[in-house]
Amino acid sequence: MKHSILTCLVLLFSSFAIAQRVSEKEIPNSVKSKFLISHPGQAHVKWEKEKENYEASFTSGKTKHSTLLDPNGNILETEEEISVKQLPANALAYIQKTYKNKKIKEAARITDAHGTVTFEAQVTSIDLIFDKQGTYIKSIAD
Template sequence: MKNSIFAFLALLFSSFAIAQSVSEKDVPNIVKSTFLLSYPDQANVKWEKEKGNYEANFTIGKTQHAMLLDSSGNILETEEEISVKKLPAKALAYIQKNYKNKKITEAAKITDAHGKVTFEAQVTSIDLIFDKQGTYIKSIAD
């Protein structure tokens, strides 16, 4: 029983170490400034710290967005929630074949600092990553 409780607590605390909410006052000014240059009208931003980087989560209209920045204010990637229908056809076919009877719960378009586009589809508790053409790249467990 003690081992079960210890394992649960270790898992709980390790999940907080992955992404942790931070107050806007704890986000470096250079990070906030870079974000505001891209999205000057965003006032309701939720910040998280993940592996030394800062993620700004915000909504434009009804669409969820995120921007990942390093502590020097460099944009590492942006993410935009998309409709499942906007995933590349090849990605949808891969999911249908390999995850039969599983529902895609979220989909996103990710653009890195160099303009490289990838797509993410969340199926059960796994994020599936695909390139721009829909070719499977990797899985990331949530």
């Protein structure tokens, strides 16, 4: 019961964090310059605004990446697409048990500003977040 209530609350509050596409002209220079310093040579960047923060999405090689920056250009987190097989074993077991017969659409490794690594698995229209060991943390409506 607690798990269901927590999941509902997370889904409710996460629905307010809807990203909006913005043109590069709308991105503050401090955000763009700090992004380019940390990711030199990225020419095809798609920008979104998430509340007061900015997300830059780009592809390096064949791998999708995104970087979330605050209005001052500080990196809050980075996300790198990974194969489903790279998710922690405990996360895969949780998904198989909880979401029987559902396919994992996408997987990612997320590193926050403090270096903490989490994993994300998109199942149906929900992003499931796991810690480094694969322990379930929360769900976020996609």
